Every structure is written in structure tokens, then in C-alpha cells.
Amino acid sequence: MVSNLLTDYSLIIIGSIVTIVATGIKTGFISFLSDKAKRFFEKILHEPFDGKKISREVDFVYSRLYEIKALSNGDRISVNRFHNGTTFLPSEPAWKITRVYEICSNGISYEASKFQNIMVMLVWDSVNAIFDTKLPKYVEKKHITCSSHSGYFYDIYEMPDTYSKVTLISHGIEYLLQFPLVSKDKIIGYLQIDYLSEKDFNLDIDQIYQNVCEIGCFLGRK
Numbered sequence: 001m002v003s004n005l006l007t008d009y010s011l012i013i014i015g016s017i018v019t020i021v022a023t024g025i026k027t028g029f030i031s032f033l034s035d036k037a038k039r040f041f042e043k044i045l046h047e048p049f050d051g052k053k054i055s056r057e058v059d060f061v062y063s064r065l066y067e068i069k070a071l072s073n074g075d076r077i078s079v080n081r082f083h084n085g086t087t088f089l090p091s092e093p094a095w096k097i098t099r100v101y102e103i104c105s106n107g108i109s110y111e112a113s114k115f116q117n118i119m120v121m122l123v124w125d126s127v128n129a130i131f132d133t134k135l136p137k138y139v140e141k142k143h144i145t146c147s148s149h150s151g152y153f154y155d156i157y158e159m160p161d162t163y164s165k166v167t168l169i170s171h172g173i174e175y176l177l178q179f180p181l182v183s184k185d186k187i188i189g190y191l192q193i194d195y196l197s198e199k200d201f202n203l204d205i206d207q208i209y210q211n212v213c214e215i216g217c218f219l220g221r222k
Contacts, residue, residue, distance in 0.1 A: 064211040074193035078102040081189040126164035130180040172196045179212040183220020
């Protein structure tokens with residue numbers, strides 16, 4: 001029963017776990033973990049526990065997120081992964097979304113804890129553009145010269161009155177910019193840039209996407 005419980009809820013806490021583990025590695029705490037604790041992390045990560053590998057991933061992703069933040073002037077930047085309830089493998093059915101990384105400007109609230117194991121269909125009208133389906137009127141396509149993929153700019157107040165709109169507004173979001181996270185030609189998630197007010201949106205999309213692309217390749221490297 002305990003094993004099943006860990007599997008069912010592993011993705012709800014994985015974003016926090018990765019950050020905690022990385023902090024523990026840097027402070028030396030991880031070296032004192034018991035074998036039982038290490039097995040717990042292995043259950044969550046679906047691979048042998050490797051503290052240094054986790055630390056490298058955290059450092060890599062956050063370095064790219066801060067670069068994107070500087071380029072985009074976004075208020076909140078997040079990495080969101082598609083999964084099937086237990087694994088982040090891109091070959092599995094993508095039914096849920098979990099936020100695994102997030103950074104915010106000073107004074108902006110962190111919302112990752114509220115965006116765990118979300119059913120895709122509940123927020124479909126705020127993520128469907130990355131699959132290059134028919135673009136809704138409230139989304140503007142941002143072309144990337146170095147890729148066949150694009151960025152997608154959402155005007156939240158132009159969205160229909162759906163669960164997605166209510167949720168985004170409750171998080172203070174007025175506009176957002178999304179990019180697909182791609183690994184081995186498969187979309188494994190998306191990077192989202194939240195804007196809590198109108199800003200200068202004349203952005204260097206190509207430079208932003210270069211960092212997004214590196215994150216996607218890194219997370220999907222297994």
C-alpha cells in the first residue's frame with residue numbers, strides 16, 4: 001500500500017523534491033541519507049539515486065530559466081511536464097500536467113504547488129496551441145526562424161469564460177507566452193512565461209527559444 005501511495009503521488013511532489021535534494025547535495029546533508037530515504041527518492045525518480053545528477057539538472061534548468069527571464073522580462077517562468085500519472089516518459093500517454101520548475105520576480109507569488117497533476121482536458125484551451133492545432137482568436141503565433149516550432153502569446157482576458165481563464169486570472173496572469181519543450185521530436189511539456197501586467201512584448205523570440213530548446217533536450221535526454 002505504501003509503495004502504491006508513493007507511486008500515485010510521486011509527481012505531485014517531484015518539483016519540490018528535486019529542489020530539496022539539490023539543496024541537500026550542496027549543503028552536504030544528502031551524504032547522511034539512510035538507505036530507506038534513498039530508496040524513496042529512487043521510487044520517485046524511476047532510476048537509481050544519483051544526487052550529483054539531480055544537482056546538475058537543477059543547476060542547468062535554473063540557469064536557463066534566469067536567462068529566459070532576463071530576455072523576456074516575464075514575471076513568472078515555469079517548466080511544465082506532461083505525464084501519465086507516474087512517469088514523465090514522452091512515449092507514454094500525456095493525460096496530466098505537473099509544474100516542476102518555477103522562478104518569479106520579487107513580490108510575485110510562486111504557484112507551482114497549485115499546478116500539480118492537473119488533467120490536461122481541464123486546461124486544454126490554454127495549452128492546445130503548442131500542438132499546432134487550429135489557433136484560437138486569443139492566441140498570436142510567434143514564429144521562430146531557427147525551428148519549425150513556434151511560441152504562442154495568449155491574451156487571457158480575450159479567452160472564453162472557462163476553467164483555464166478563471167485559474168489563470170486567479171494567479172494574476174493577464175498575458176502569457178508559451179513554448180513547447182521538445183525532445184526527440186516529441187513534445188514533453190512546455191515552458192510558460194507569465195505576465196501580470198502589460199509590458200513591452202517586442203521580444204527576441206529566437207534567443208528565448210534557444211534556451212527553451214536546451215531545457216527540452218536536457219529533460220528528455222533519458
